Amino acid sequence: MKIVVAMRQLADLVEELEVNADGTDIDRDFVKFVSNEWDEAALEEALCHKDDGDAEITVVALDEPDVDQTLYTALAKGADRAVKLTGHDPEGWIRTGDRAAILASWLERDDFDLVLTGVQAADDLDGQLAGVLAERLGVRHAAVVVGFHDADSAVQVEQELGGGTVAVSSLELPAVLGIQAARQTPRYASITRIRQAQQTQTIQEVEISAGGSLGGTVRKISPPKKRGGAEMLEGSASEVAERIAELIRSKGLARS
Amino acid sequence: MLAVLETRTIFGGETEAARVIFYLLALATLLLFFWGIYRRIRVYRVGRRPAGWRWLRRATKYDIPDVTARPGVSKSAAVIAANRSITKVKKPVGLAHLLVFWGFIGLFLATSILSLDYDILGNASRIVTGHTYSFFRGPFYLGYNAVFDLAGLLAIIGSVMLALRRWFSREPQLDYTRAEIPEGGYSRSKIVLGDQVFMVGLLLILVTGLLIQGLRIDGEGFPSFERWTWLGWLIGKMFASFGVGAASARSAHAWLWWVHVGSALAFIAYLPFSKALHILSAPTNLVVSDPANIRRLPAPPEGAAGYATFADFTPKELLAFDSCTKCGRCHYVCPARTAGAPLSPRDFILDLRQWSDRNNQIPLFLDSEDRPTPSGPLAGNGPLAGTVIKERTLWSCTTCMACVEICPVGVEHVPTIVQLRRSLVDRGEMDPTLQSALQNISTQGNSFGKSARMRARWTKGLDIPIPDARKEPVEYLWFLGDFASFDERLVEISRTLAKVLNSAGVSFGILYEDERNAGNDVRRVGEEGLFEMLVESNMRAFEKADFTRIVTTDPHSLNTLRNEYPAFGLDKEVLHYSELLAGLVYRGKVELKPLGRRVTYHDPCYLGRYNRVFDAPRAVIGASGCELLEMPRNRTNSFCCGAGGGRIWMDDSFLEERPSVNRIREAASLGVEYFVVACPKDYAMFSDAVKTAGLEESMKVVDIVELFSEALIGADLVEA
Ligand code: SF4
Numbered sequence: 001m002k003i004v005v006a007m008r009q010l011a012d013l014v015e016e017l018e019v020n021a022d023g024t025d026i027d028r029d030f031v032k033f034v035s036n037e038w039d040e041a042a043l044e045e046a047l048c049h050k051d052d053g054d055a056e057i058t059v060v061a062l063d064e065p066d067v068d069q070t071l072y073t074a075l076a077k078g079a080d081r082a083v084k085l086t087g088h089d090p091e092g093w094i095r096t097g098d099r100a101a102i103l104a105s106w107l108e109r110d111d112f113d114l115v116l117t118g119v120q121a122a123d124d125l126d127g128q129l130a131g132v133l134a135e136r137l138g139v140r141h142a143a144v145v146v147g148f149h150d151a152d153s154a155v156q157v158e159q160e161l162g163g164g165t166v167a168v169s170s171l172e173l174p175a176v177l178g179i180q181a182a183r184q185t186p187r188y189a190s191i192t193r194i195r196q197a198q199q200t201q202t203i204q205e206v207e208i209s210a211g212g213s214l215g216g217t218v219r220k221i222s223p224p225k226k227r228g229g230a231e232m233l234e235g236s237a238s239e240v241a242e243r244i245a246e247l248i249r250s251k252g253l254a255r256s
Numbered sequence: 257m258l259a260v261l262e263t264r265t266i267f268g269g270e271t272e273a274a275r276v277i278f279y280l281l282a283l284a285t286l287l288l289f290f291w292g293i294y295r296r297i298r299v300y301r302v303g304r305r306p307a308g309w310r311w312l313r314r315a316t317k318y319d320i321p322d323v324t325a326r327p328g329v330s331k332s333a334a335v336i337a338a339n340r341s342i343t344k345v346k347k348p349v350g351l352a353h354l355l356v357f358w359g360f361i362g363l364f365l366a367t368s369i370l371s372l373d374y375d376i377l378g379n380a381s382r383i384v385t386g387h388t389y390s391f392f393r394g395p396f397y398l399g400y401n402a403v404f405d406l407a408g409l410l411a412i413i414g415s416v417m418l419a420l421r422r423w424f425s426r427e428p429q430l431d432y433t434r435a436e437i438p439e440g441g442y443s444r445s446k447i448v449l450g451d452q453v454f455m456v457g458l459l460l461i462l463v464t465g466l467l468i469q470g471l472r473i474d475g476e477g478f479p480s481f482e483r484w485t486w487l488g489w490l491i492g493k494m495f496a497s498f499g500v501g502a503a504s505a506r507s508a509h510a511w512l513w514w515v516h517v518g519s520a521l522a523f524i525a526y527l528p529f530s531k532a533l534h535i536l537s538a539p540t541n542l543v544v545s546d547p548a549n550i551r552r553l554p555a556p557p558e559g560a561a562g563y564a565t566f567a568d569f570t571p572k573e574l575l576a577f578d579s580c581t582k583c584g585r586c587h588y589v590c591p592a593r594t595a596g597a598p599l600s601p602r603d604f605i606l607d608l609r610q611w612s613d614r615n616n617q618i619p620l621f622l623d624s625e626d627r628p629t630p631s632g633p634l635a636g637n638g639p640l641a642g643t644v645i646k647e648r649t650l651w652s653c654t655t656c657m658a659c660v661e662i663c664p665v666g667v668e669h670v671p672t673i674v675q676l677r678r679s680l681v682d683r684g685e686m687d688p689t690l691q692s693a694l695q696n697i698s699t700q701g702n703s704f705g706k707s708a709r710m711r712a713r714w715t716k717g718l719d720i721p722i723p724d725a726r727k728e729p730v731e732y733l734w735f736l737g738d739f740a741s742f743d744e745r746l747v748e749i750s751r752t753l754a755k756v757l758n759s760a761g762v763s764f765g766i767l768y769e770d771e772r773n774a775g776n777d778v779r780r781v782g783e784e785g786l787f788e789m790l791v792e793s794n795m796r797a798f799e800k801a802d803f804t805r806i807v808t809t810d811p812h813s814l815n816t817l818r819n820e821y822p823a824f825g826l827d828k829e830v831l832h833y834s835e836l837l838a839g840l841v842y843r844g845k846v847e848l849k850p851l852g853r854r855v856t857y858h859d860p861c862y863l864g865r866y867n868r869v870f871d872a873p874r875a876v877i878g879a880s881g882c883e884l885l886e887m888p889r890n891r892t893n894s895f896c897c898g899a900g901g902g903r904i905w906m907d908d909s910f911l912e913e914r915p916s917v918n919r920i921r922e923a924a925s926l927g928v929e930y931f932v933v934a935c936p937k938d939y940a941m942f943s944d945a946v947k948t949a950g951l952e953e954s955m956k957v958v959d960i961v962e963l964f965s966e967a968l969i970g971a972d973l974v975e976a
């Protein structure tokens with residue numbers, strides 16, 4: 001099975017993010033970029049399938065800050081091929097719609113059975129990438145996937161519904177899956193292995209000219225307003241306990 | 257005339273046939289002995305030799321800093337001759353061993369001299385001149401007997417002492433219970449039996465040797481010159497007083513002689529296959545062991561991530577396995593074992609030895625472990641790190657060095673443990689918490705998962721400026737380490753140190769966001785690539801800065817900066833802040849007002865054992881007018897807090913009692929109110945331990961700089 005894993009770079013959330021001078025984006029100059037954790041789960045799930053059988057894994061990502069690190073790490077973990085798509089502004093904010101368009105125009109030329117990507121990302125909290133991409137490619141799509149099994153020309157997907165219910169359905173291949181979690185925590189690639197990958201493997205660069213942006217323009221973004229904050233309870237243990245009990249009662253969380 | 261008489265015939269009453277049998281037996285013994293030794297040496301020869309023969313003994317001792325300086329051959333020889341590595345703890349045991357050691361060397365010499373005279377000189381002279389020459393006569397004979405009787409007596413006294421300890425002592429180090437219990441169970445009764453055979457064998461050889469001497473003298477009718485053979489004479493007299501006449505003495509001698517010779521020969525033949533091997537391997541191992549090895553970890557094997565196969569081990573490591581006497585000292589002091597973790601450094605070495613012996617088809621009759629279902633070192637297959645030695649066992653080590661410090665035969669456990677960890681890291685097998693710490697370190701350069709730009713945020717609350725060593729020349733470059741930079745409780749102490757340095761007029765600066773984790777623990781976790789990456793980043797930062805020497809708050813950073821970074825080009829002196837503070841006191845730069853508190857001090861492993869800084873922190877404590885009460889385990893024998901070697905990033909909930917809690921209880925028994933530390937990780941670990949032990953009311957953890965600062969500027973202690 002040919003699996004493509006689409007990965008994205010995001011500002012590391014441990015950084016203190018600031019809004020840029022014109023108030024239309026975060027200030028990208030000094031922040032460190034890391035790969036999206038759900039994409040990491042998608043890669044891990046793909047690698048587990050490779051460990052079990054004969055999957056062939058291609059990781060693909062748009063040119064973004066520190067993306068080479070992410071791609072080499074994927075190669076070090078066992079991906080077979082890494083592709084970096086260029087032809088856009090690597091420093092700017094790539095909107096999900098544009099991202100889907102760029103990925104789609106590359107995927108149209110490439111051969112694949114499954115495309116996996118993270119179900120969401122910090123800049124795509126409503127998880128549109130997988131759906132939009134599937135639509136553009138004209139293939140099937142499932143979101144919030146927590147596992148899948150290969151079944152000839154179809155794939156059995158497990159999706160998480162609310163309250164821990166898992167739905168199992170069958171999708172015809174090819175398809176795009178938005179991965180919620182892998183069966184295990186993403187594996188560790190030692191720096192030595194990553195460095196080895198850097199020396200022995202190459203990232204294939206493909207230029208994509210997808211035309212102008214599809215999304216609207218961002219007029220303004222602003223940092224979240226500080227609200228309330230935490231109230232520190234002071235006093236002796238019994239006083240604090242008293243206050244907590246009172247609060248719980250006043251919120252109607254317990255019958256008194 | 258006397259000169260003619262003062263001798264004895266070799267092979268006194270034995271027949272010609274007996275002589276032939278003896279020589280045949282001796283020949284067989286020697287063949288077996290050398291075959292056994294050859295088998296073992298052949299194993300060492302397969303070992304991986306890092307570079308030429310230099311691994312065997314470093315050529316000069318001047319290419320390295322102090323703590324890694326290797327004793328000269330003569331010094332090693334002196335240590336061995338005085339059994340100093342054994343006597344450094346448990347004096348009586350060491351003394352008993354010293355008696356056996358020299359007693360047997362004496363007896364071995366005695367036998368060798370006899371053989372030289374009778375077998376070599378005697379035969380050679382007969383063949384060449386037709387006359388049999390012998391120097392085994394006259395004053396030489398008398399002196400020989402007088403001296404070597406003493407050797408025999410010493411050996412007997414020592415052996416009896418050791419045997420009594422082995423039989424009756426309940427010391428935990430003599431208990432062979434494993435720290436890691438294999439699922440299908442195990443039995444070490446053959447190891448116990450091996451010890452007994454070794455000991456009883458020695459006693460048998462010694463006692464029969466003396467008895468036949470007495471019987472011989474009795475049988476010869478007590479020629480007066482044999483008084484020089486004082487012990488034999490006494491024993492002969494004893495026989496005589498029991499009514500054993502000359503004739504019966506001669507016949508008893510005839511068969512007892514066989515017991516003596518038989519057991520001696522058997523012992524020699526058995527030596528390469530038993531615990532007795534340490535007679536040869538231990539001194540050799542002491543000569544080739546190297547204090548640099550643990551402080552400056554050896555690189556992984558060429559082209560491999562870590563140890564995976566037998567061929568990865570160096571001859572030195574293989575020799576070390578064979579040197580272990582199972583004395584259990586390392587087992588006893590190990591904080592992991594004490595805490596209930598499945599790691600005992602003794603078992604680690606014994607398992608590897610058994611695995612090595614099995615791999616090389618070295619027959620072992622005793623001295624080996626049995627398991628009903630083959631697992632661990634007896635398993636048919638499976639990876640070295642993971643099957644032969646369990647993952648959790650490897651991850652339990654805090655790299656505290658207590659085992660290496662105490663081992664009487666110079667085994668270096670930690671570098672081997674790290675080599676095995678390296679292959680676990682390569683396979684990505686580790687605690688999830690460790691994995692995220694490593695990931696944080698590789699993206700942001702710190703284990704806290706905070707942005708690298710936040711590293712100097714602690715300076716915010718200060719009203720004094722902290723110079724930027726990248727922008728202005730300073731004398732001391734202060735390397736904080738992750739904990740002192742990021743941990744909420746510790747940044748306050750960092751501020752205190754900044755204030756102290758400032759008011760003492762010390763020229764210092766920091767690297768701000770360019771400092772990275774120094775990598776000491778990253779390397780000990782087994783993530784060599786990440787370590788190298790961190791060294792490169794820090795070296796780039798050092799190049800940007802202008803400074804004379806480095807001072808660090810973190811003993812772990814101190815170790816790697818001082819001992820490992822020079823190989824990557826660092827050529828600056830590296831100090832611990834306790835050394836800097838002590839220097840201020842000694843040079844009269846500061847005036848301290850006495851605080852008059854009763855305190856105890858915990859030696860951090862990487863400061864004390866690793867880098868031998870024991871006195872500077874004590875000097876600071878003394879200068880601040882506190883009374884120092886030492887814990888029973890202090891200085892080289894200090895007990896690890898449990899955080900080292902990357903343990904701080906791993907789950908410790910499976911431990912029965914955290915080492916830090918064990919340590920705090922030790923301090924509590926002294927009745928002191930202050931537990932003084934000189935390491936940021938210690939501050940964090942022991943502050944938690946005090947709470948776990950429920951001692952918050954009676955004991956307070958303080959950093960030496962807090963004492964110093966209070967004595968200097970009367971500032972109050974930071975609330976823990
Ligand atoms: S270094 Fe410390 S924790 Fe590790 S095996 Fe030795 S004594 Fe135990």
Ligand code: SF4
Nearest residue numbers: 580581583584586663
């Ligand atoms: S390794 Fe050293 S300290 Fe440990 S049991 Fe063996 S000889 Fe004793």
